[in-house]
Amino acid sequence: xxxxxxxxxxxxxxxxxxxxxxxxxxxxxxxxxxxxxxxxxxxxxxxxxxxxxxxxxxxxxxxxxxxxxxxxxxxxxxxxxxxxxxxxxxxx
Numbered sequence: 520x521x522x523x524x525x526x527x528x529x530x531x532x533x534x535x536x537x538x539x540x541x542x543x544x545x546x547x548x549x550x551x552x553x554x555x556x557x558x559x560x561x562x563x564x565x566x567x568x569x570x571x572x573x574x575x576x577x578x579x580x581x582x583x584x585x586x587x588x589x590x591x592x593x594x595x596x597x598x599x600x601x602x603x604x605x606x607x608x609x610x611x
Contacts, residue, residue, distance in 0.1 A: 537558060551585075552592055
């Protein structure tokens with residue numbers, strides 16, 4: 520068995536902060552493709568794997584919601600009290 524070492528990239532500004540700032544600027548909603556393109560412009564060496572890991576971290580910590588009802592182009596939403604209600608199935 521070979522062991523895989525995880526490559527850790529260190530940036531001046533953490534990737535998850537950049538994701539939250541982009542969401543704020545876009546009014547709280549952005550498509551996955553658009554977010555990835557914006558992040559790749561800002562962080563030249565970022566991989567999609569690193570972006571998805573940060574998105575998962577933010578979703579687990581209830582800061583964002585990823586709507587995968589259209590798998591080809593997911594929508595990422597910044598959660599506030601109202602949006603959290605909607606994300607959990609609320610109808611308002």
